[in-house]
Amino acid sequence: MTTYADCTFCGGEVEERHINYDYRRRDHLLVLRNVPAGVCKQCGEKYFTPDVLKRMDQSFHNIFERAQQPDQVLDIPAVNF
Numbered sequence: 715m716t717t718y719a720d721c722t723f724c725g726g727e728v729e730e731r732h733i734n735y736d737y738r739r740r741d742h743l744l745v746l747r748n749v750p751a752g753v754c755k756q757c758g759e760k761y762f763t764p765d766v767l768k769r770m771d772q773s774f775h776n777i778f779e780r781a782q783q784p785d786q787v788l789d790i791p792a793v794n795f
Contacts, residue, residue, distance in 0.1 A: 716750065725756075730750060730751070731753045734749070737770055744778075
């Protein structure tokens with residue numbers, strides 16, 4: 715379990731949770747599930763360790779370079795606002 719410093723935005727306590735994270739780059743979207751993150755109990759700001767960020771980036775690269783198959787493909791509605 716990772717220990718996080720207090721939130722840099724509000725000073726709240728940050729606890730480790732597993733979250734879903736929408737990873738976007740240009741016109742691509744990858745939904746990462748069960749990502750370990752520090753989440754502020756007060757404001758909800760999220761923090762990731764360098765190792766987790768590296769794994770997130772590698773997953774994105776592998777999926778969009780077709781080196782890895784996604785676990786699931788979602789149909790996501792989109793609208794212009």
